[in-house]
Amino acid sequence: MARIRLGMVGGGKDAFIGAVHRIAARLDDRYELVAGALSSTPEKARASGEALGLPRIYDDFKQMAIREARRKDGIEAVAIVTPNHMHFAAAREFLKRDIHVICDKPLTSTLADARKMVKAVEASKALFVLTHNYTGYPMVRHAREMVAGGEIGKIRVVQVEYPQDWLTVEQDFKQAEWRTDPARSGAGGSTGDIGTHAHNLARFITGLEVESLAADLDAFVPGRQVDDNGHVMLRFRGGAKGMLWCSQVAPGNENALRIRVYGETGGLEWAQEDPNYLWHTPFGEPKRLITRNGASAVEAAARVSRVPPGHPEGYLEGFANIYSDAAEAIIAHRNGRAPDDGVTYPTITDGWRGMQFIDACVRSSARDAAWVTLAD
Amino acid sequence: MARIRLGMVGGGKDAFIGAVHRIAARLDDRYELVAGALSSTPEKARASGEALGLPRIYDDFKQMAIREARRKDGIEAVAIVTPNHMHFAAAREFLKRDIHVICDKPLTSTLADARKMVKAVEASKALFVLTHNYTGYPMVRHAREMVAGGEIGKIRVVQVEYPQDWLTVEQDFKQAEWRTDPARSGAGGSTGDIGTHAHNLARFITGLEVESLAADLDAFVPGRQVDDNGHVMLRFRGGAKGMLWCSQVAPGNENALRIRVYGETGGLEWAQEDPNYLWHTPFGEPKRLITRNGASAVEAAARVSRVPPGHPEGYLEGFANIYSDAAEAIIAHRNGRAPDDGVTYPTITDGWRGMQFIDACVRSSARDAAWVTLAD
Amino acid sequence: MARIRLGMVGGGKDAFIGAVHRIAARLDDRYELVAGALSSTPEKARASGEALGLPRIYDDFKQMAIREARRKDGIEAVAIVTPNHMHFAAAREFLKRDIHVICDKPLTSTLADARKMVKAVEASKALFVLTHNYTGYPMVRHAREMVAGGEIGKIRVVQVEYPQDWLTVEQDFKQAEWRTDPARSGAGGSTGDIGTHAHNLARFITGLEVESLAADLDAFVPGRQVDDNGHVMLRFRGGAKGMLWCSQVAPGNENALRIRVYGETGGLEWAQEDPNYLWHTPFGEPKRLITRNGASAVEAAARVSRVPPGHPEGYLEGFANIYSDAAEAIIAHRNGRAPDDGVTYPTITDGWRGMQFIDACVRSSARDAAWVTLAD
Amino acid sequence: MARIRLGMVGGGKDAFIGAVHRIAARLDDRYELVAGALSSTPEKARASGEALGLPRIYDDFKQMAIREARRKDGIEAVAIVTPNHMHFAAAREFLKRDIHVICDKPLTSTLADARKMVKAVEASKALFVLTHNYTGYPMVRHAREMVAGGEIGKIRVVQVEYPQDWLTVEQDFKQAEWRTDPARSGAGGSTGDIGTHAHNLARFITGLEVESLAADLDAFVPGRQVDDNGHVMLRFRGGAKGMLWCSQVAPGNENALRIRVYGETGGLEWAQEDPNYLWHTPFGEPKRLITRNGASAVEAAARVSRVPPGHPEGYLEGFANIYSDAAEAIIAHRNGRAPDDGVTYPTITDGWRGMQFIDACVRSSARDAAWVTLAD
Structure with missing residues (x-):
């Protein structure tokens, strides 16, 4: 091939x-x-x-x-x-x-x-593929499938956070420079750079869209022109509620994207820094630790795993899953057929939703963190 | 004696x-x-x-x-x-x-x-002593002393949460009954029962007071008359920001009070379910795990420890520390002298602040989660 | 009463x-x-x-x-x-x-x-009660009941360890003094002080007795007269095998007693420093985290718990369970009746077995870590 | 290039x-x-x-x-x-x-x-390169450099283990088939397949060679012709002692290679399933969690890292480090120059030592787990 x-x-x-x-x-x-x-x-x-x-x-x-x-x-x-x-x-x-x-x-x-x-x-x-790479992690796929299959019931609460610490002090190397320059990065700082990942991950796993939000954004480091910390309350269509925290000034957090989703009958928890595991917490039963490619792996997760359980895969493998699913889609497109079952990657719609999220955060913050509605 | x-x-x-x-x-x-x-x-x-x-x-x-x-x-x-x-x-x-x-x-x-x-x-x-018992844990005392001593610098961000799961479904035993009855419990459900603990813990460790907040409260279980989930954004006097989440409908969370505090030079993290440990995360250095009564224990923590490090103390010992500090204060009061150094317990002021917190949450939520100011 | x-x-x-x-x-x-x-x-x-x-x-x-x-x-x-x-x-x-x-x-x-x-x-x-206090922890009782109930099948392998670090260097305070003096402590140092706890814990949970062992004991700190580190291989009656490590010179270990038991159909894991949790690992299924007094608590554990799950109990509560079970037995003895169901405490037999263990370790070590049989 | x-x-x-x-x-x-x-x-x-x-x-x-x-x-x-x-x-x-x-x-x-x-x-x-791939993990390189630099003092105790569970029951797929056939796998089962990894990891990090050992090997699954569980006590040249456990019948362990090394002034701990972290436990100070490519990363670890801290690398990246270091060596060989500083990979000597280890385990076990000396 x-x-x-x-x-x-x-x-x-x-x-x-x-x-x-x-x-x-x-x-x-x-x-x-x-x-x-x-x-x-x-x-x-x-x-x-x-x-x-x-x-x-x-x-x-x-x-x-x-x-x-x-x-x-x-x-x-x-x-x-x-x-x-x-x-x-x-x-x-x-x-x-x-x-x-x-x-x-x-x-x-x-x-x-x-x-x-x-x-x-x-x-x-x-085709247009957006590298919201965290949706490539097998256990994120597993979580999405569990939610879609009703395994935690109707969702009530979503807690998602993405703290980092690399901008705790002023930095002048290349990465920091353009990411804190609104002309190149956009109006959102931490909200655009990492908040969008958190927002997209919540959407991906839950299948829910944010209807409105209230965002309290700060630039804690003196002279910084974009936010480096964002507190956001979320209201999803259909009644679920959420909180989203993104920060680049939280010492001790390297790349600590983490999501917890609670439904009427159970919960799920996943953390990017420990990505081969997914906690499932059915109400009234002991917590269960589901492992990548291990006992009870679903097909959606197994198909994007390369090595046996206990052999950790990481960030690059998750990122590669986006590329490899895109490859499947490109080949299918070339051959005029539908892609294989399970092929999934972030699209222009996800990109547009992410821009809506940034815009809503910035608008809300400018109005003293009032509630604002996201455009459709 | x-x-x-x-x-x-x-x-x-x-x-x-x-x-x-x-x-x-x-x-x-x-x-x-x-x-x-x-x-x-x-x-x-x-x-x-x-x-x-x-x-x-x-x-x-x-x-x-x-x-x-x-x-x-x-x-x-x-x-x-x-x-x-x-x-x-x-x-x-x-x-x-x-x-x-x-x-x-x-x-x-x-x-x-x-x-x-x-x-x-x-x-x-x-004397009047309020049993905000979580301030009795040695590592909470340790954290407060580190903040007061400037070891993490000026505080920027506070993340505090207190999720439980016992009210995920309707319950009819005695504990559940009065705690979900506004006539006996008060206007706040999860906010009053556990949100106040989270609020008080944040105040105790940081020494900061909440100036205003926006609270999005829900009663997810049908028929419930008080909130069972609360999302709250906090603004502290002096410029620090915070998020507070309390919930009684988060499956898999037994009594998961947890606080993270981030300052200009470092962070601290403590979790009630693992109470003998305190993470200290100085910016630019490896994380350090401080243990109760162990290497580098401060006097404020050592004086309320009973057994050597590695011999876990728990909820009852933390609760007893409030009682024993109160005993010291009562004896001192009886003898007309000042209590020993380090004696501390929650007072009527803490109680009043907690009531302000509940009231502000309920007021905010009634106004569609608008920002409200706390009375002094 | x-x-x-x-x-x-x-x-x-x-x-x-x-x-x-x-x-x-x-x-x-x-x-x-x-x-x-x-x-x-x-x-x-x-x-x-x-x-x-x-x-x-x-x-x-x-x-x-x-x-x-x-x-x-x-x-x-x-x-x-x-x-x-x-x-x-x-x-x-x-x-x-x-x-x-x-x-x-x-x-x-x-x-x-x-x-x-x-x-x-x-x-x-x-009555004679020996305070092998670690058998008082609720989750240790839980583990024993699971083994007895056949939930992990016939036992094949036992891994038990008890490392500490307080004797890494020479110490001269009272506790260290007598515990490293063979005239007062006995011929075993770490083996007697903590190895016996590990040995007893393995016996308690598995119901198995050690038939023979080979022990390689060391006194790493110059001038020390008793062992401060012991490596022991165990053979249990009935065919199970085990390893036991005790040490007082392992920096970073405060009181890290830990046991893992593997049977034909599953495993169990418990650690003293995190005592409110028990891992159950049925073969071919996700790991399950069982909590004290929580979902799926057995009666043997619930009866020695005082507070709800998520409210940690610790060393003193575990120790108190030995005292309180002894109290039940003493009251029953006083009244000429059998103690309540579930009452259990270490007896003279456990004490005798522990002495056999120390003696066997010392004998084996003196013979260049050869295999020796335990007296009955 | x-x-x-x-x-x-x-x-x-x-x-x-x-x-x-x-x-x-x-x-x-x-x-x-x-x-x-x-x-x-x-x-x-x-x-x-x-x-x-x-x-x-x-x-x-x-x-x-x-x-x-x-x-x-x-x-x-x-x-x-x-x-x-x-x-x-x-x-x-x-x-x-x-x-x-x-x-x-x-x-x-x-x-x-x-x-x-x-x-x-x-x-x-x-050139001859042996893929003891676990020595390719950055934090393993980090640990080796710390030991070599004297950061934990003279080594006293090594605890290394490699439990898995995939052979808990009889398996008949291809991987299981040849790995349990002595004609194709060799006289050691778990000792050869994974015990050698544990042995090599201990040698790599500590720089010590095993002088003698006593091994108690079992084939717990009926009909199995090679060991599926091995308990080994180690004596290193120079006086350090160790224990090594390898197992393929320990339910709940996927690929749980883990090493702990204790010296006169501190300890180190690393686990393959959580490979981006290294615990350093200096005696008398709080534990420190060192992260890959993070604060205080040494050059030996940073040079084999691809992405920033908090972006986990895993098994494939560690394996690739062996290949890439071998590539450096091959290019240097081609050009008649010495390889770059830091290039390291397992050699024929490591392979030979591993065979000595298997042979000694099998010989010891055949003599009822007596102590045997390793050939030079």
Whole structure:
């Protein structure tokens, strides 16, 4: 089975997430990276491309889109891993040439761009995949299936949090710089960077959409222009309630995304830093610790596991599951058939919902944390 | 050293908290229970008193207050462990006779009663102790001392939660019955019963007071008249922010009070179900697990520990620490001297603040979870 | 119900375990401490007795035994909490006067004394209770009941360990002094002090007896006269195998007694430092976390629990369960009836088995860790 | 930088470890799999090779060795992932043609083969890498560096264990079949399959060699021809002592390799199922939790980490570290220079020591678990 020819925009030297995307694409041997415009300056783009031994190196993404679209062996998909404010401009060039787009989150840096992105996707024959990578973890898939199967009853309460600590003090390295610059990152700081992951994870597992929210956002570090801590109360359509906390100033928290969901007959709990386990807490019975690929693994989780239980998989494997499910979808698309059962990845809808979430948080906070409704 | 003569109001057969108070009073051998009006019906009061072998059994608390006050060997202190709506009527009788009162929380069932209780305490020569027992845990004392000593810097964020699951379904046993009856429990359900513990714990450890809050309260179980789940956003005086979650409908949570406090230079984390440990997370260094009475125990924690590290102490020992610190204070009061260094227990001020918290939660929730200010 | 009149031998100032026994006796209000010979020197015995406000203070245990036996209101039971080498001499005086004995472990400091103790108990009408206190923990009782009920099948493997770290360096305080002195402690150091607890716990939960063992004992700290680390391989009657590790030189371990038992169809795991939980691991199913007094608590555990699940009980409560079960047995003995169902406490047989264990370890180690058989 | 051309022997359909090797080789993009003899039957070899899209498929390893050695673009290294009894015959063919060998563990199925393998490696110019993959975990590297740097003082005690549960009952799938067949697996069952990992991990972290051991091995499942549970006491050169437990019949243990090392001034603890963390327990100070790539990461751990702390890496990443360090060594070898600092991988010496360990366990057990000395 031939590997999918992949290009990359962004992800040059010193970038964190570009390297992650490359490993994720490679892990299951479904992609071959053959072209790139890895930086916004041609010199860096060239140097980074050469360091990776890329067959085809471009000065900018537009040039790459034009030329690759003309080649018989041109790229079939492109990974866009730039700062947020460049997502749309880059994606547009590939979408209009029907090249599949795998785009980092959040969708864009502004709601206006997000609207345009939605239209561009609708107008294209290509697939659009958003790397809300945490939905790739097997036990997250397991949790979703349990909720969908009614195993914890109708959901009442969702507690989701995503604390980190790396911005506890002012930082001046590259990652920190653009992520705290509203012009490149968008109006949300921690809300956009990690709050969207928490919001998306809650939606993914519960199948519920947020109807309204009240958000109390702070920039605790002096001089910071975007929020570094967000407290959010959620009301879901249908009556469930939730709390969401995102923070980049919580010392001792490295990447502590965690969700707890409580229904009428039981609960579920999952933590990203201990991702191979899922707690199931049926009311009135002992807690059960479900393990990845272990006793009582469901098919939705087993199909995205590579090694036996007790052999931990981690962040890269979860990320790779998004890429590999996207590969399945791309192959199916190529062959004009439906993807295999169980194939799932975040779409433009998830991206749009995430932008709604950021926008609602920022609007609420500007109105002294009043309740605001999310647009549909 | 003679034991303090203690009476008890409430706590008859089938009561949970009365038995806890009795063990707590007995653990360090500082009290002797000599009198009681253990139930609101004379027959039950008599039967319960006899079952315990009480020397002096009374039909009701007023009779007890009057007679004991006249005896040379009358009680010096009384424990009030009735449902909330009876706290004030009982306490008043003893306070006006200058008998020390050890009262269960929350302070009263109404704000009006709470105001009267404050005045009654001010008018009395007796001490008033409120059993916010979780402040008796050694590692909670340790955390407070670390915050006060500046070890985590100025506080930015407080995350406190108190989920339980016992009211996930409708229950009809005695404990559930009065705790879900607003006439006996007060306007707050989970907010009053356990939210006040969470609120008080946050105040105790951080030394901060809540200025305003927004509370989204629910009664998820059909027919329930008081909240069984509360989502609360907090703003502390001085700029710190917080989230508080209390729930009695979260399956898998037995008594999962937990607090995390983040300052400019570090964090602290403590969980009631694992109470002998305190995480200290200085920014930029490995996490440290501080143990009760172990390496680096501070005096404030060591003085309320009984056994070496690794020999777990629990809920009853923490509760007993409130009683034993109260005993120190009572003896000091008797002898006209200041209590020993480190003696601390929740007071009428804590009780009043707790009532403010419940009232603010209920007011906010009634206004669609708008922000409300706490009275001073 | 009248409290049992209790005396105490040993447990004066600076003693650790005497204070523990007193709290354990007091916790459930089944005993009243009325007499004591708390030290081996009359002055200290007197001072310690006065500090506790004891009604009757004696210079030595023999005097106490003689006089108390003559009083109508004399003690009904005595707690012996001296260093090991004095257990027998003290116990003998009370046993021959048919006063019940509650004795600290290990039984004696020598096998010869142990033999005499067995005979003295056989010759007495009094009960003999050995405080292998870890068998008092509710979840240990739960585990035993599960094994007895066949819930993990025939046992194959037992892993038990008891590491501590307090003797990692030479110590010169009182506790360390006598516990590392073979004349007072016996030939076993860590094996006698804590290895016996591990051995007894394994026997209690599994119902199996050790047939033979090979022990590799070390005294790692220079100049130490007894072992401070012991590695032991066990063979149980019936074919199960085990490993036992005890150590007082394992930094980071405070009191880390832990047992894992594996049978043909499942496993159990319990740790003293987290005593309110029991893992049950049925083969081919998710792990289950059973909680004290919680969902699926068995009667054997519930009857020795005082507070609801999630309200942790600890070391003192577990110790008190031995005292309270002994109280039940003493009352039943007094009334000529069988004790209530479920009453259990370590007996002279357990003490004798423990001495066999120490002796076998020391013999094996002296023969270069060869296999040795335990006497019956 | 050109990828290393890799061949593979074994690892066809249904094999577990072959797929792991392929992912490990691919993860960091240092290898390209270009040839294979993936099964011992030509048909299966062909079918498996085609399923993977291998450029060059061979019927058997000898054919592959001969032909690849003749090609200009022939393989530079071969991964041998067959059952144990075929390791030597396959490795010999490649070693004598100076093709680097990456071989699964244990080294061989017999001591005689192991001796020949040692000579074959000595006679070859090629490198020999044994995939004791657990030494690839960053925190294992971290632990080794701490021990070497004297951070826990002279080592006294090593506790290492590797329990699994998959052979609790008789199994008849392929993995179980050959691993319980002494003709293919070797004389050791659990000792050979996983005990060698535990033994090697202890050697790697402590730098100590086992001098003698006593092993009590069992085959608990009726009819099983090799041990499925092993209890081993260890004596290290220099005076340290250890215990090693390996089991495949311990329900609830998936792949629970765990090591604890105690020195004169501190301890270390690491568990394979939670591999991103290392406990450091300096005596007399709070425990510290060191995280992969986090605060206080040492260079030896950071250089084999790919993602930031809190983003878990797992089994495949640890395995890939062996492959990537081997790649560094192969490139250095190709260029006639020394490998980069920090490059480390298990060698023929480790393989030989592992065979000594298995042999000693089996010999000891045959002599009723007597102490036996390991050959040098």
